[in-house]
Amino acid sequence: MKAKYIPAILWALFILIATNNYNFTALLANDINFNVRLFPNLSDLLITSDIHLDSKLYVFQKTGHALSFGILYLLMNQALKERHVAFALCSMFAFFTEFLQLFFERSGRLVDVLIDIAGIYVAYWLSEYVKIHGGIVPAFFVATEKLANVLKDDKSH
Template structure:
């Protein structure tokens, strides 16, 4: 129960990070506010213009995406035994990217894939680690 509650709190934190009007202002100026965009441009979800692997700040943000959903996947369940946590994490990754479109943020399909990579990495490491612990017992 504690793990699920912690997962929900982490998911809320991810929502704040992904939907606040400015992540930079949140982190550096401690300003938290949201601006609702009732009619988003749905084609923004498929844009690739801002996909820039040569930009170190962009890479750092994407590593943050992976890390955030890596942690969420670990918190949501026994990844080797119970797939509902994995499915919930992937659905939440999709939901946060779609929600960003409603908050003047750049929700992107490729971010869902990056988030999913963090989730899959958590599964892989969890299974490897649990296999080693079982073998040593």
């Protein structure tokens, strides 16, 4: 195996552990444990009644979903140098992790797959923006300049 794949593989393993640990809050306390369910209800993937945008923990978890898969995309893209392949692989991995959660007494949801893919999509476009502007530093200065102009225009009203 080539060393360039190691960061992406390690990050994917981290995601697997985090998403299949028996309890998210326990994971934050370094309590790693897995509860296996051999015959889950696959229709649980379609549940949307547990979306709680008013819960800080829920929003924190879903932000973590998007960030985790965005980082995975960046690592995968760096290793493969094929942005569309990296995007497809990360998206399939997002579905796989949600499906797998059903077997670990976790709540695998298709909504979470969409959140994961949104994180991948943002990372994809962020990497394209950086590439177009010739690197992270130039892209940062271009973005800062654009933001300053927007704020300046906003103050003039």
